[in-house]
């Protein structure tokens with residue numbers, strides 16, 4: 528069908544409001560396409576509709592928004608509230624995210640263990656009033672650490688939205704100055720601001736201001752900056768919530784490390800999480816369940832952000848070459864060739880080769896059960912073709 532990608536894009540944009548009329552007309556279109564045998568298009572529409580029904584709100588915690596007094600007190604930030612600035616350069620020291628900028632964010636998809644830990648922490652924050660009434664201490668400072676692109680920043684922004692508080696995101700470029708005295712002063716100004724308002728203070732790329740104190744390169748003055756951070760975190764403790772994030776936990780001063788009530792390692796997604804991430808980022812496109820499994824196998828060692836990049840590539844390829852109906856595997860083979868800088872893996876290396884040896888590797892993958900029918904969906908072929916290809920690779 529000509530211009531189908533545009534129809535699909537229109538549909539994806541309009542089902543967000545979940546209007547009954549839009550959904551009804553989309554169902555009509557799906558049936559009509561099914562009747563004329565346009566199965567791929569019908570499937571694509573069914574997928575858009577089913578994802579609209581599930582809605583991407585995520586499963587980490589119930590969807591109620593809490594506005595707890597115990598979790599953060601102070602004045603309310605409005606659209607007119609100006610962030611603090613560096614006295615000399617007027618560079619903002621922070622960026623403010625109000626609820627409306629946060630509400631679009633779906634939570635990152637995490638492995639089960641990690642999700643349990645996050646769920647528990649959120650439970651304590653949501654129940655903050657109760658805990659405080661019972662005279663119990665709240666965990667008010669959390670450190671998220673782990674490889675880049677694993678969803679740490681997303682997780683913090685999403686948590687603030689669920690708690691119903693705006694985010695004050697520290698800006699490293701504004702805070703740090705080649706004059707270390709200025710850096711310490713800016714840190715105090717940032718915390719003064721955060722303590723005045725009801726908010727979540729988010730210290731992203733935290734290692735930038737809390738490096739090891741005995742770094743031989745920059746002794747002396749650096750200690751003053753780290754001490755300013757430590758004092759500021761301690762003084763903030765009874766007032767509000769603070770989340771610090773780092774990709775380089777090894778760079779953190781041990782004294783800083785101990786300051787945090789909760790420390791959560793956000794690791795690379797496991798196979799089950801990768802399946803869900805691929806599902807989310809191929810949503811609304813004719814990518815069949817078997818192909819999703821093969822993509823989850825292939826993306827071992829990728830972060831959530833890298834999986835998103837891979838899926839975006841596949842979607843662009845499928846849109847641009849819609850006429851030729853490229854298979855998912857064809858698209859992803861191109862992606863591997865075009866993203867040679869990203870770390871390799873045996874799976875990706877075997878797929879990049881011209882032969883079909885990767886098929887036997889997929890079939891013996893332990894973490895996800897993948898069968899010949901799944902591979903058939905990934906390469907857009909019949910199952911008997913897959914079985915023939917497999918035999919031919921066994922012969923050589």
Ligand SMILES: Nc1ncnc2c1ncn2[C@@H]1O[C@H](COP(=O)(O)OP(=O)(O)O)[C@@H](O)[C@H]1O
Nearest residue numbers: 635636637675676677678679680681831832835
């Ligand atoms: N676990 C995940 N689940 C879903 N999407 C993810 C995940 N991790 C990363 N992403 C995607 O990558 C983007 C960048 O992730 P980000 O939160 O900035 O990672 P980090 O802060 O760990 O470097 C996110 O906005 C999201 O679109």
Ligand SMILES: [Mg+2]
Nearest residue numbers: 679680731772
């Ligand atoms: Mg980040």
